[in-house]
Amino acid sequence: MGPVPSRTRRRGLPATPARTARKLGEIRRAQLITTYGVGAMIAVENESFLVRGIDSWDISEAPVISEPRLARQLGVSGFRMPPAPDPDSARDGVRAVRFPEMYSCPHCHQLQPFRRFNSPAGRAECSNCQESLVPSRFVIACAHGHLEDFPYWKWVHRGNRTGSGGCGGQLTFQADGSTASLRAVLIGCSCGVDKVSMEGSFRRQALRDLGIRCGGRRPWLKDSPAGGCQEPPRTLQRGSSSVWFPVMYSALSIPPWSQGIARLVAPYYDIFKEEDSTSIKTYVRMQKLLLHHPNYTEDDVAAEVERRRAAEAATVEPADGTEATKRAGDYRRELYEGEYRSLSKPHPEVAEEEQEFVCEPPTTPIDALRSSQGLAQVMLVKRLREVRALQSFRRVEEPSPADSLLREAAISLAKPSWLPAFEVSGEGVFVRLDPERLRIWEEQPEQVARAGRIRKNHEKLLSARASDSDKLVPPSPATPRFLLLHALAHILINEWSLDGGYPAASLRERLYSDEDMAGVLIYTATSDSAGSLGGVVAQGEPDRLQASLRSALHRASWCSNDPLCMESEASGADSLNMAACHACLLLPETSCENNNILLDRAALVGTPDGQVSGFFTR
Incomplete structure (x- = not known):
């Protein structure tokens, strides 16, 4: 990964040939989708860079990934894996640009754009002190994805009528380390104004009170025009997770x-x-x-x-006003319905064919699970392939189904014909609940009331996140059925992480919840064959599944935070959970496809007073 070589600025001299882009570092291909994708900042030693858009990548050697169902839903012709680095040169196909531009010297405390330090080629070093420079700790971003350097000059000169950058002084950055608070970070100027700490810079109105507006900059896109943004900017730490949220979509083959x-x-x-x-x-x-x-x-x-x-x-392009809603709703419904049908039918392994999907029922009957636990079907997915694609990203606020397309930052200047993606292989277990028993349970007034509280809070949040009042807000999926399936997936992942040989962070859930769907797929998927070692499939055998489900339900019946956890009327981020906390249901971020929201342990085991019965309550 390297920045585009700078052009010569001297006039009257012949142009020198562009040097080979400097190799900055190495990251895995999957990280260019999940962690360090387009628009994300990467710290390389004492420097910081921003991954450029896919229209700047060299994809001549990038492998093609085929997943027609997902490509059709996202409106692209296909997917490509991020290009691999060439070990014989610095060219690896992925470009980066220096960001933030502001750096400081820990010795002389100068704070200025990197180019003014006159550092030696390929090094971030103060030419006066020979000390390693430090990139700015603070940036500003808006919910539309724009990104800029923190306006240090305006911050230190607030209240002083000097004009924009007109004092001619040298900014200084000093952190005495006496405390970990922002009060110990001081910004000064040689023009004589008093030093100002960074305390208060993270308030929502801090930048607006200074008259600072979003400049609409997209430094990760080459030649991108700036301006035209009315969204208020926010101050963020350079390494904060709020600086980059990937908007990803996936599909099973x-x-x-x-x-x-x-x-x-x-x-x-x-x-x-x-x-x-x-x-x-x-x-x-x-x-x-x-x-x-x-x-x-x-x-x-x-x-x-x-x-x-x-x-x-046959794929119909959605209208402009409902595109985000269609992608959030129809995307899941159309893709998940096909997967649900395939998981519900046997697809045995054929010796003479190379198969990416093998799904078979257990060799022994599941009569005990059907009668005692209410499971209608168990399928052992001995082989599966999943394609995960990066469609866009967000800043400041995590992605939401109600977000407008304006709140999703583009990964290229023009509409892309392809998207970066990677494929993983693995195994899993698919469990389908008894539809008749589920219908009787989910119609109980107590279940409807508990789910209604979460749905009310969720729809209130979705309405607040919608960009305008005329935009169609998608309905919340918080129903008794969804809460039950989601909680069931979480307790099985926690239980199987103890027995299956995989940590909880490597197991994932896929929920199939609709009027005609009621299933859960727990699977592991990695970029190599380690995801198909058989540890998860073994948990789906009826005898072992019955034992693990019984143990998981026993653990869920009591939480170390009870009775506060079980009696909570609302918990979690934005009050989108009921009885769920880190001691009982919450999982690592890589495992939950719903960001650990819409969970209720009472849907499984009921409440201790018996007023609410769980699906698995005898």
């Missing part, structure tokens, strides 16, 4: 897309999609694509290409 002729055509679809049937057959014949696939013919390839064309043509 399921039949028929993951096997047979569809899997064979996938790598060549970009070549075939604009060609007629005759050209497709000619290409197949010349490239001998069916040499090792005697079961298929050229007509099968042409028919598969036509089927994919028809599927893409």
